[in-house]
Amino acid sequence: MFDLFKRGPDEERRPWSERLKAGLGLSRERLARPLASILGRKALSEESMEELETALLGADVGVPATEHLLEDLRARWKRSGADADPRALLKESLTELLSPLERPLVIGPPRPFVIMLAGVNGAGKTTSIGKLAKHLQSQGFSVLLAAGDTFRAAAREQLEAWGARNNVHVIAQHGGDPAAVIFDAIAAARARGIDIVLADTAGRLATQHQLMEELKKIRRVIAKAQEGAPHETLLVLDANTGQNALAQVAAFDAALGLTGLVLTKLDGTAKGGVVAAMAASRALPLRFIGVGEGLDDLRPFRAGEFAEALVG
Numbered sequence: 001m002f003d004l005f006k007r008g009p010d011e012e013r014r015p016w017s018e019r020l021k022a023g024l025g026l027s028r029e030r031l032a033r034p035l036a037s038i039l040g041r042k043a044l045s046e047e048s049m050e051e052l053e054t055a056l057l058g059a060d061v062g063v064p065a066t067e068h069l070l071e072d073l074r075a076r077w078k079r080s081g082a083d084a085d086p087r088a089l090l091k092e093s094l095t096e097l098l099s100p101l102e103r104p105l106v107i108g109p110p111r112p113f114v115i116m117l118a119g120v121n122g123a124g125k126t127t128s129i130g131k132l133a134k135h136l137q138s139q140g141f142s143v144l145l146a147a148g149d150t151f152r153a154a155a156r157e158q159l160e161a162w163g164a165r166n167n168v169h170v171i172a173q174h175g176g177d178p179a180a181v182i183f184d185a186i187a188a189a190r191a192r193g194i195d196i197v198l199a200d201t202a203g204r205l206a207t208q209h210q211l212m213e214e215l216k217k218i219r220r221v222i223a224k225a226q227e228g229a230p231h232e233t234l235l236v237l238d239a240n241t242g243q244n245a246l247a248q249v250a251a252f253d254a255a256l257g258l259t260g261l262v263l264t265k266l267d268g269t270a271k272g273g274v275v276a277a278m279a280a281s282r283a284l285p286l287r288f289i290g291v292g293e294g295l296d297d298l299r300p301f302r303a304g305e306f307a308e309a310l311v312g
Helices: 009-013 017-023 025-038 046-058 063-080 086-101 126-140 153-166 178-192 211-225 244-258 275-282 303-309
Strands: 113-121 143-146 169-171 196-199 232-239 260-264 284-288 296-298
Touching: 017 025, 017 303, 025 046, 025 086, 046 063, 046 260, 063 275, 086 211, 113 126, 113 211, 113 244, 113 284, 126 143, 126 153, 126 196, 126 284, 126 296, 126 303, 143 178, 153 169, 178 196, 178 211, 178 303, 196 275, 196 296, 211 244, 232 244, 244 275, 260 275, 275 284
Parallel strands: 113 196, 113 232, 143 169, 143 196, 232 260, 260 284
Antiparallel strands: 284 296
């Protein structure tokens, strides 16, 4: 059985803001030196701006977002004067850029409210489902898990372990059709008066045409099982993939019509700036971010909070 909840006593006491800042430490370190070199200057030299540009690109902020942030920083510096704190100005600019992503998940009136989750192999999808279920329970909702990943035994075991420990219903089969499993799960949720169904799906690459077609089939079956469903379709992304995450968003959105994103594994990556790249490319809501293995290490995305943790 999987222990999804392991956490040391010291980590248990750390506030979320501290865990987020620690998780983004490697990304923040890339920006520290060029920002420090600007302090006390009466003008923004091309050398210092080029250094900051390199740092932003190194943090996977991407070219469009980097150009926007540098241009905006120059404008804010000009308005504020040389005594301005470049970190504060960059945080303001970054917060403004990221704000369109800050659209928290809202559970609407349909019951069951069906949330479908997809992603590539290893993105942390199954673990995120367990954490998301706990988050929703904490808001007073009852949850049922549909083990639609019928190919990977470990995925079913993870969901079943979570369900056993937290009294969450899990509908699973060993093998079989994933669409049928999710269809049965929705029917079971309706019969039991469950508020929310979280539907897991097997990891797949966007280039695997047959598997992407299977995702479309699952979505069609969900729509037959519950009118208007899935009510949310979330793509789980691994922050370590950096700019490749943008291609994943485009491909899965074309197949499924995504309503939001979940970004995992921000802890320990130097590519935390990819969130800015997402905002510059297309502002799909970033519903949740994850910075650790703990049960409460998945939280709703907040633009200002993220900018503070990334810039320091």
